[in-house]
Amino acid sequence: MEKGPFSVEWLAQSSRSTGGRESPAVGESRPPSVLAGAPRDREAADRSSSPGHGAEAAGGAAPGRPRTKFSAAQLQELERSFREQRYIGAGEKRRLAAALNLSQGQIKTWFQNRRMKFKRQTQDAR
Numbered sequence: 217m218e219k220g221p222f223s224v225e226w227l228a229q230s231s232r233s234t235g236g237r238e239s240p241a242v243g244e245s246r247p248p249s250v251l252a253g254a255p256r257d258r259e260a261a262d263r264s265s266s267p268g269h270g271a272e273a274a275g276g277a278a279p280g281r282p283r284t285k286f287s288a289a290q291l292q293e294l295e296r297s298f299r300e301q302r303y304i305g306a307g308e309k310r311r312l313a314a315a316l317n318l319s320q321g322q323i324k325t326w327f328q329n330r331r332m333k334f335k336r337q338t339q340d341a342r
Contacts, residue, residue, distance in 0.1 A: 286326070290316045294323075298330050 286294070293316060297308065304312070304327050313320045 284318075284322055290318065294326055294330070298327065298334075302331055302334070303327070 293312065297304065297312060301308070304323065309320050309323050312318070312323050316323075
């Protein structure tokens with residue numbers, strides 16, 4: 217019985233040969249990773265070097281926008297608005313952004329983060 221491509225025996229034999237890089241015999245097929253000539257480890261290395269991964273995400277500052285440090289007055293107003301309504305509407309977002317000298321994106325992100333904090337606090341209380 218002939219061992220077909222991708223069988224355990226075929227893969228074991230192809231990995232034993234000189235790194236799996238010699239050309240296949242006529243009629244013999246190769247797995248896609250060998251045909252591409254790129255080991256799977258290279259794909260994993262590419263993913264780990266993408267932004268937001270690796271050492272940067274482990275504690276160093278990620279490239280891009282620095283973290284916003286809200287003033288006590290800004291936090292007081294944001295918290296007051298959050299107590300009234302956990303989900304902010306477009307009009308309230310515009311009003312807060314203008315009043316607090318923040319962007320609408322910063323307001324939106326603050327509310328998202330605050331809802332997650334609220335969720336963690338309520339789950340911990342159970």
